[in-house]
Amino acid sequence: MPMPTEERVSQLVAELVERRGFDLEGVALSAAGTAHTKLVVTVDSDGSPDLDAVAELSSEISQTLDDAGDFGETPYLLEITTPGIDRPLTALRHWQRAQGRKVKIVLRPGAESPEEKGKTTFEARVGVATESDVALVLGGKRKPHRVTVPLADIQSAVVQVEFNPPGAAELELAGGVAPGRPKPGAQEETATEDEATESDSLTEGIVE
Known part of the structure; x- marks a missing residue:
């Protein structure tokens, strides 16, 4: 059969x-x-x-x-x-549950890059996501700043495993971690x- x-x-x-x-x-x-x-x-x-x-x-x-x-x-x-922690973000609920996490983003061809050097592949921390766009925190711990990117401009996004906790300022700009989700950093792997x-x-x- x-x-x-x-x-x-x-x-x-x-x-x-x-x-x-x-x-x-x-x-x-x-x-x-x-x-x-x-x-x-x-x-x-x-x-x-x-x-x-x-x-x-x-x-x-x-x-x-x-x-x-x-x-x-x-x-x-x-x-x-x-x-798994490193799953791709393909739906709005994925973005919302990944709030506060670091992701590797690849922009679609022709999309405007929020990075100063115009890079189309970069890492950012996920902020609040809506049906049309998502807030991203760039600059890491040293120079965190928030930008907004249309979801339609993102070709792929994959959550990254982190071994160190994020900076307080970048996590605050992201709006914190989604409720019920583990905090990024050293305790996450365990x-x-x-x-x-x-x-x-x-x-x-x-x-x-």
């Missing part, structure tokens, strides 16, 4: 994800050895994901997929996960590792 498509799985789980207060960020299917298939469902929310809610969502998705019967007799490994370990223990398992 052929495996369901990622689009089909997304349709099956989207309502369950939304009901639990999450946004569905992606579904990925891949072979996990010769015995089973790996299914990764990526979800996100405004605050730090509640592990109990993630575990309950995992059970609900497993039951829904079993009831639908799309996998037939093929066992699958289900993993519910959250986006917090992320802890969260990933707990998430794995709750959400992975072979469903047969």
Whole structure:
């Protein structure tokens, strides 16, 4: 029996994800050895994901997929996960949740650069984002200043991992960190590792 498509799985789980207060960020299917298939469902929310809610969502998705019967007799490994720190920003909610974080930005060809030397690739700290534009803090700790860039001018933006905390002035210009999100800096890596370990223990398992 052929495996369901990622689009089909997304349709099956989207309502369950939304009901639990999450946004569905992606579904990925891949072979996990010769015995089973790996299914990764990526979800996100405004605050730090509640592990109990993630575990309950995992059970609900497993039951829904079993009831639908799309996998037939093929066992699958289900993993519910959250986006990594260095995920691309492709929707307004991504920008809003990345407030206070440093991102690497690539402008679209022909877009006016806010950098003094006209660079089209640069790093900035994310400020308040709206449907049309985003505030960016340039200059780092030494010369922080805020500019506004149309979202339509940005070709790509990827959050950067930081090992040192940002300067107080640049973080203030950014409007602080989005509520419920980890602060950039030295403690971020440890917090992320802890969260990933707990998430794995709750959400992975072979469903047969």
